[in-house]
Amino acid sequence: MPRPxxxxxxxxxxxxxxxxxxxxxxxxATGMPPFPAGKRETKQHREWVVLYKAVQxxxxxxxxxxxxxxxxxxxxxxxxxxxxxxxxxxxxAVLLDRSPAPSLALHAGCRDLLRLVDRLGPAxxxxxxxxxxxx
Numbered sequence: 776m777p778r779p780x781x782x783x784x785x786x787x788x789x790x791x792x793x794x795x796x797x798x799x800x801x802x803x804a805t806g807m808p809p810f811p812a813g814k815r816e817t818k819q820h821r822e823w824v825v826l827y828k829a830v831q832x833x834x835x836x837x838x839x840x841x842x843x844x845x846x847x848x849x850x851x852x853x854x855x856x857x858x859x860x861x862x863x864x865x866x867x868a869v870l871l872d873r874s875p876a877p878s879l880a881l882h883a884g885c886r887d888l889l890r891l892v893d894r895l896g897p898a899x900x901x902x903x904x905x906x907x908x909x910x
Contacts, residue, residue, distance in 0.1 A: 780867045780883060786829050793826055806830050845870060848880035858885035 846865040856863040868880040
């Protein structure tokens with residue numbers, strides 16, 4: 776099961792909690808507290824690495840299509856994921872570039888499913904249908 780997508784607010788709260796717990800200065804413009812120099816392989820260092828990875832994931836997601844881009848895509852999709860037809864939120868949706876067609880905003884799991892079908896070919900859908908419709 777994939778990890779739920781963190782929002783920018785979630786990451787800010789985690790950084791603030793880290794800063795309070797370890798009594799370190801507020802995060803810099805990068806959104807990260809200072810590296811715990813001289814404290815490698817400690818609990819503080821491991822927590823800093825977890826924060827760093829979370830900040831990087833949020834940045835990567837924003838660079839790949841920020842909230843306004845995802846919201847615009849969802850608006851054209853009537854607020855629903857085109858794969859599962861369930862409602863989707865711009866904050867947690869991911870973009871899938873289907874150039875030259877417009878990008879799609881969908882759930883992370885649905886994006887993974889599309890990538891799998893792209894890799895295995897459309898015949899996999901017939902095989903799946905046969906497995907699902909067995910009595």
